[in-house]
Amino acid sequence: MSLIRLVYASQFAQPFNELDALDIIEVSMVNNRKLDITGVLCYSNHYYLQCLEGCRTEVNRLYRKICLDSRHTEPVILMYQEILHRQFDDWYMGHIPSINISGGTVLKYSKERHFNPYTMTPEAALKFLLELSQINAVL
Numbered sequence: 001m002s003l004i005r006l007v008y009a010s011q012f013a014q015p016f017n018e019l020d021a022l023d024i025i026e027v028s029m030v031n032n033r034k035l036d037i038t039g040v041l042c043y044s045n046h047y048y049l050q051c052l053e054g055c056r057t058e059v060n061r062l063y064r065k066i067c068l069d070s071r072h073t074e075p076v077i078l079m080y081q082e083i084l085h086r087q088f089d090d091w092y093m094g095h096i097p098s099i100n101i102s103g104g105t106v107l108k109y110s111k112e113r114h115f116n117p118y119t120m121t122p123e124a125a126l127k128f129l130l131e132l133s134q135i136n137a138v139l
Contacts, residue, residue: 003086004056006063007079007125009117010072012046020071021095028093037062038088040133042117044098048072049117051129053086079122087130096132105131 021043032038037054050066052059067075088094103113108131109124110116117125 001055003053003083004059005051005053005079005081005083005087005126006059006077007049007051007122007129008063008066008075008077009120009125010048010066010075012043012048013071013073016043016046016071018097021097024071025093025095032062032092035062038086038091038093040088040091040094040096040129042096042101042129042132044101044115047115047117049115049120049125049129051088051126053083053088056082076118078117078120078125087126088133091133094133096129100132100135 021041025041028041032054035054035058037052037058039050039052042049052062063075063077066072098115101115105128106115107113109128110120112119117128120128
């Protein structure tokens, strides 16, 4: 069984608030634990950026489900790679709320101060998630 890392970006399809985020996180934590999928979700400025890690079949199945979720539009895979170990192995679904994303941090990984994961390279998107998760992620 090979491990896969999938990093994708999408846009909010409808207004989104912290209560919506908590609902997504709670459901994801339960479902991802059953599937042994780990990762982190970041959201701000009408965008989602998420990393999923786990078995290829399960990660692919979950990504297809996300693509059909009415809360997402314009999903784009930024990174899809086989990995030897997980970066987010302790989190069935960590999350980084918009309040924890500073323009200075965004500028380290993007040409814009405003969070827009579509403008990040695959490597920058992953490094951005890793930095934020190490500094101030909410579990």
